[in-house]
Amino acid sequence: MSTSIKADMVVIGAGSGGLSVAAGAAQLGLKVVLFEKGEMGGDCLNYGCVPSKALIAAATAAHEMRMASRLGVHAAEVAVDFSQVMAHVRAAIATIAPHDSQARFEGLGVQVVREAARFLDRRTVASDSLRVRARKIVIATGSRAAVPDIPGLSDTPFLTNETLFDLDVLPTRLVILGGGPIGVELGQAFRRLGSEVVIVEADRLLGREDPAAAASVLDQLTADGVRLMAGRKAVRVEPGPTLVVEGAAGEEKIPGSHLLVAVGRQPSLDGLDLDKAGVERNARGVVTDRSLRSGNRRVYAVGDAAGRGQFTHLAGAHAGLVVRRAIFGLPVNAETLQVPRVTYSDPELAAIGLSEAEARKAQGDDIRVELVEFAGNDRAIAEGDVRGFGKLITTAKGKILGVTLVGRHAGDHIQLWALAMSAGLKLSQVTGMIAPYPTRGEVNKRLAGQWYTPALFSSRTRKVVALLKHLA
Known part of the structure; x- marks a missing residue:
């Protein structure tokens, strides 16, 4: 039997945006219920920004040691202990985790429910144990790794950012599908840690960026020994794993010890029963106006779920706008935000x-x-x-x-x-x-x-x- 309560605000998702909204609302004296079916801290803390930058830091250290001779400093041969590298990655997560923890937010007065949530109607959200009728609801469910529909992929073990950091053994040959920021960052890091790396991209690597700026990054990856394959469409995956791509000269097979899929991200909105709340969605996320409010005036969306960019710092900015709009009734405009972006390559x-x-x-x-x-x-x-x-x-x-x-x-x-x-x-x-x-x-x-x-x-x-x- 589920318990029924009323609240001033319900937040669905305990990533950067959701936590910021929940903390702000609770500290302003509102009754807040926060639902999270996975890990507190969301993707950024557990599978994205924090672990990837910790991994990059280790890779950079190894590279700087190898390159120190250019400054007249000569080091012994560099040895990478991958198990210790991953211990560093997990230690970084563990150090930051208390800031995003259930205990901290309960200390702020937030009721945290570690269950999946869904809409029952335009202002009611429920999980297995709790039903909440709320004045305002914020969807902050983030995004997940997109998995392309490639023949054979579902039958072959592959990695995404959500499973990559569970590795305890360094891949001998890492094949990366996707030449955007994630693929480039991780590809360079694993190469500097000792893996052979191949990055495959159907279009131009770092295609969103200034071509000359992208070339500066890609020249360094080539110098590091990363094989870059642009303009190659993946046609199937064979056991091995082996990625089969098609280019101007026909099909080519790229074998690897591991396959990392890094072709982008898609909003995590499945299972929310948005239609029951009168909330429209599209391929990018929840459809919102410039105040981040959906077609249901009680429901807002922030961060990746709002479909306006997939950056942790943008989610935090969205949270601030929603607090101003939903709580204080002040006018806000998410369309005027100036949002920087960084590819953490070298x-x-x-x-x-x-x-x-x-x-x-x-x-x-x-x-x-x-x-x-x-x-x-x-x-x-x-x-x-x-x-x-x-x-x-x-x-x-x-x-x-x-x-x-x-x-x-x-x-x-x-x-x-x-x-x-x-x-x-x-x-x-x-x-x-x-x-x-x-x-x-x-x-x-x-x-x-x-x-x-x-x-x-x-x-x-x-x-x-x-x-x-x-x-x-």
């Missing part, structure tokens, strides 16, 4: 706003593009790593449309542009910033300053200076 690739190609499609030739290479950055030279560049895209009048950075720690340096675009800062305000020397972050000030160079040193300005020198 070099890192970070971007925000429009790429050059997207800007030209939207604005025509009425744009300006500034490029500053790290080859001219003193910190990069001192570190012996001048790979990459910064690219700034603006309107002809200087409105920032987008920025791409590729290089060491690009994800940290894109944050200045996230602030500038979110706050509507002018380029002159960026140039007015004093950047510490020597830092890679100086590339941002140089990008902004370079925009003014043609006007600053124009013939007209020179004439003005010629007149002023007689008055000084």
Whole structure:
């Protein structure tokens, strides 16, 4: 027999977005019920951001040891103990887990129910043991690895990000299907840890990103020894596992010890009985307006479930908007959020706003593009790593449309542009910033300053200076 209660807010899903909504609402004094059928912390903590970056850290350490001779430091042969690497990965998860734990949220006053939830009607959510009638409901169920319909795949053991971190033995030959950020990050990491790696992509690897920036990353993967196969469509999977792909020269068989499927993610909405709540969905997620509210005025969606981008930091931003809208009734607009993205490869690739190609499609030739290479950055030279560049895209009048950075720690340096675009800062305000020397972050000030160079040193300005020198 299930118990029936009333609540101010029900949250379905204990990932980044759901936890942020639940914590905010509970600390504001509302009665909150949080349903989670899996692990607290969701995909990011358990299968995504945290374990992958812990793995990348180990891979980077191994690579830096091998490459230390370029700086005159000579190390003994590098030995990777994969079981200890995975122990580090699990320790990272365990260290962060208490922040997302059931105990912590119950301490905040949230009623946590570790069961699958579903809608009974437009304002009632139920699990096996509890039925809740709520004033507001937030769907924060995240996403899961998409599995393509490829003949033979269902009959062959394969990995996704949800099972990859259960490995205790390093794959001898890892075949990765999918050349997006996940495939590239993990492919490079496993290669640096000692696996042979092949990445297969039906289109262009890192196809969403600026081609030159993507090339900087892919050149490094090639140098690392990763085999990159772009423009190859997977046609079937044979036992082994062996991935069979089709290219210009016909079929090719790619054998491996393990197969990782990394072709993207799809929203986790099955089993919620959304139709009973009058909530519409599409292939991307719950259909919402700019306030993240569904067709049912009581029901909101955040994060991957909202179909507006699959980033943990975006889910957190969505949570803030929902708290403002659903609790305080304030106007919000999820469509104006400036969302940075980072591929945590080496070099890192970070971007925000429009790429050059997207800007030209939207604005025509009425744009300006500034490029500053790290080859001219003193910190990069001192570190012996001048790979990459910064690219700034603006309107002809200087409105920032987008920025791409590729290089060491690009994800940290894109944050200045996230602030500038979110706050509507002018380029002159960026140039007015004093950047510490020597830092890679100086590339941002140089990008902004370079925009003014043609006007600053124009013939007209020179004439003005010629007149002023007689008055000084």
